[in-house]
Amino acid sequence: MRTPLHTATLLAAALALAACRTVPAPAPAPPAVPPAAGVPADDNLNAVLWMQRSMEYRAIAESVFRAAGERLDAALADPAWDALVPAERAAAGDAASLPPAIILDIDETALDNSAYQARLVVDGTEFADPAWDAWVGERKAIAVPGAVELTRAAAAKGITVFYVSNRSAGLTAATLENLRSAGLPVQHDGVFLGLGMQVPGCEQKGSGKTCRRQLVGRGHRVLMQFGDQLGDFAQPAANTAEQHAALHAEHRAWFGERWWVLPNPSYGSWEAAAFGGDWSLPRSERRARKREALRTDR
């Protein structure tokens, strides 16, 4: 309810206001430089901020892992359930009688390296191996939301949790220690399959994970795979938007069933696909190519 104001009260208030207006406080001088002007633009600011601070990111990651966990029993019960693409499974051998495993990528799938990404934004720099290796050596990455619950639940069901990662094999000790300190199961020292690992009888091209997946598949039925990039699940024929789309279309039914994707808007092969994978291009040229790849008509 409104309180009626007395006429005299209104008059007094009007006079007081008028008095104030006659003696205005000096307006503060506008700042010579707007506060934002000194902050350099960075293509990754929003992406990293979203991953670190938004509850939307957290909720999505938790949803992915929770949904996967709810399918584990069905996967265990079905001897035909396997998450390697047919060519990789054929090369690895029949899976039906093998013990169960799941495969996780590490970076932005099991472990959250957004603090490293944030340093790049703050420092205005880009990914470089020495700084990355130093960050890994700090062993300070935290778990991606939901990853601990899923992997521990899997381990409790007798499922071996493998980590197939493009962290170099030289970072094994720091990586295993960080996985453990983040709460992720490390059931034996062989569960980390890093970049550079040689797999007998399999010739690996570049940083692809095909041979390492096959190695896991030789000894295990792979119930599920988790990753933030398509290459964590199967090898695209080329790192182009067209081949990414082809791989997605071919295995679409497996996403949300055998393959589980974590969101990562801060980096990935999708980005390099926009500029032909040519990291030698100047940053400004790569940015221009990415702008050209935007769709503005649909």
Ligand SMILES: [Mg+2]
């Ligand atoms: Mg990753």
